[in-house]
Amino acid sequence: MDIINWIGTLAGVFTTIAFIPQVAKTWKTRSAGDISLLMFLLFSSGVLLWLIYGVLLQAMPIIVANGITLSLSASILVMKIKDLRAQRRRQLAADQRTL
Amino acid sequence: MDIINWIGTLAGVFTTIAFIPQVAKTWKTRSAGDISLLMFLLFSSGVLLWLIYGVLLQAMPIIVANGITLSLSASILVMKIKDLRAQRRRQLAADQRTL
Numbered sequence: 087m088d089i090i091n092w093i094g095t096l097a098g099v100f101t102t103i104a105f106i107p108q109v110a111k112t113w114k115t116r117s118a119g120d121i122s123l124l125m126f127l128l129f130s131s132g133v134l135l136w137l138i139y140g141v142l143l144q145a146m147p148i149i150v151a152n153g154i155t156l157s158l159s160a161s162i163l164v165m166k167i168k169d170l171r172a173q174r175r176r177q178l179a180a181d182q183r184t185l
Numbered sequence: 186m187d188i189i190n191w192i193g194t195l196a197g198v199f200t201t202i203a204f205i206p207q208v209a210k211t212w213k214t215r216s217a218g219d220i221s222l223l224m225f226l227l228f229s230s231g232v233l234l235w236l237i238y239g240v241l242l243q244a245m246p247i248i249v250a251n252g253i254t255l256s257l258s259a260s261i262l263v264m265k266i267k268d269l270r271a272q273r274r275r276q277l278a279a280d281q282r283t284l
Contacts, residue, residue, distance in 0.1 A: 094238045100231025107223035120219035124206035132199025139193045 098151045105158035112162055118169040126163040133159055197250045204257035211261055217268040225262040232258055 087095070112118050133156045140148030186194070211217050232255045239247030 090241045097231050097234035104224050104227035108221040111221040120216050122207040122210040125203050128203035132196050135196035142189045
């Protein structure tokens with residue numbers, strides 16, 4: 087493999103594993119208030135499209151990298167939605183106490 | 186442009202613009218506590234490598250998409266580091282009050 091392919095492979099590894107510490111942090115703290123819902127909605131949709139693109143081209147590196155990234159970014163999205171729901175429940179409970 | 190190229194282009198647009206709402210949110214709230222520093226360090230490094238890869242291949246779509254993504258993801262990284270520093274200053278001030 088030449089130097090250009092090595093750089094591309096390293097780039098793919100970095101942008102894929104980058105999501106692991108965010109999944110770990112959000113899982114541990116159960117807090118996602120500073121994370122943008124729209125970011126992870128758009129990003130997960132984009133990565134799903136990359137995955138479809140890879141399947142249509144039968145390009146295994148694109149399929150593998152985007153399959154892993156999709157599972158990580160979708161996990162963050164699910165935790166963000168759960169956090170929003172928990173926040174809404176707390177708000178509702180607080181509103182009922184003031185009634 | 187055939188359907189496969191359209192899907193790839195749409196995928197690239199989605200994964201690039203996804204970072205705009207996160208930049209906007211972090212800028213507005215000045216709060217980045219739930220964001221993983223390591224995620225944006227790894228992601229920005231990976232995107233920089235993609236940019237170098239695109240320059241070496243002289244592939245304009247890779248250069249443009251990753252140039253935009255790098256500027257957005259580096260902005261989030263800078264805001265996260267500023268937030269960490271502000272947090273440390275607040276902690277130091279609180280420690281001095283208790284001395």
